[in-house]
Amino acid sequence: MNDLIVGHVIESVTEQELRLFLRLLHRSYLTSRSDLVLIFSSQSDLAIFKSVIEEENESFSKLVNRSREANGSFTSFDVTRFVKSTKKEKEWGEPIWGRRTRSNYSENGETESTRLSYGSVVSFVADELDPENSLAGFLDHVPMSLRRWACYPMLLGRVRRNFKHMMLVDAREVFLFGDPLSRLRTRSPESVHLATESTISKQGEKNSAKTPSQSVSPAVVMGGARGVRRLSNAMLTEIVRAVTQHKRKNPVTDSGLVNQLVGNEFLLKNANVVASTESIPDTRSLTGSNSNSNSSSPLSLSKIHPCSAWQ
Structure with a gap:
């Protein structure tokens, strides 16, 4: 596979939220081009x-096989996305996580053999990727939202030659429509794309009115493999710098730090960071919308609203 999706699973995620993330990921056809890695905070969470x-x-595997057997009569699912020619078998090679799941498939009138192929789904515990718990010496409690940045150097460093594009995503906060990585496949390996989210800021002490402003969201980081690795390394350094400040009054959050980092051109001089003008919509704004599974529009990403996601 050419692309890698790394989803971190924070401590408060529920089974329904993770199930929704996985189901929509599969149905978005991203696994036709991508491997998925899930990072859990502990072995007990993984269990x-x-x-x-x-x-x-298993459900997705059954869907693919039934669609194949129905010869495309399932109009809601395009199985041809997962049909690969055996002529390109040597170009793909085997995935680094294990043997590829596939089966023979041949249409009537075809002389060339084809196979079904889709990406691997792999899970790691944070201790496997960050065995020394690097941030424990700086914080009494290291939440998964921060510790994930200490897990990326080992993971992304090991697979740097295997993937062209990467996405780091919060498996609880965001789910995927279509293929948001499609807009990045013509950009440089150093490119990094960050979506924005709306925040509320005060206009002044005397004026209590609040107006919306834009900030980048740490829930989704995607781009060329080189750029994403450089951003993640810089983010880890920024976390350590922030927590070691003696007079720091505000708590350290990945949202605040990633916005500080993006605003510092010197720290990210080796990465081409683009803060998109497109914000991540809330699921409530998608009601009645007709989203296309092939779309690379803002609806390719959506923030999960805790009240609306399961209504």
Whole structure:
């Protein structure tokens, strides 16, 4: 596969939220081009969600095979996205996570053999990627939203030659429509794309009115493999710098730090960071919308609203 999606699973995620993330990821056709890696905060969390991952993988496998057997009569699912020519088999090679799941498939009148192929789904615990818990010496409690940045150097460094594009995504906060990576495939390996989210800021002490402003969201980081690795390394350095400031009054958050980092051109001089003017919509804004699974529009990403996601 050419692309890698890394989803971090924070401590408060529920089984329904993770199931929704996995189901929409599969149905968005991203696994026709991408491998998925999930990072959990602890072994106990992984044990809790193991059955959810297995069930969704099995369900997706059945969907692909039934669509294949129906010869495309399932209009809601395009199985041809997962049909690969065996002539390109040597170009793909085997995935680094294990053997590829595939089966023979041949249409009537075809002389060339084809196969079904889709990406691997792999899980890691934070201790496997950050065995020394690098930030523990700086913080009494290291939340997954911060520790994930200490996990990326080992993971992304090991697979840097295997993937052209990468996406770092919060498996609880964001789900995917279509292929948001499609807009990045013609850009340089150093490119990084950050979506924006609306925040509320005060106009002044005497004026209590609040107006919306824009800031980049740490829930989604995507771009060329080189650029994403450089941003993640810089973010880890920025976390350490921030927590070691003696007079720091505000708590350290990945949202605040990633916005500070993006605003510092010197720290990110080796990465081409683009803060998109497109904000991540809330699921409530998608009601009644006709989203296209092939779309690379702002609707390719959506913030999960805790009240609307399961209504």
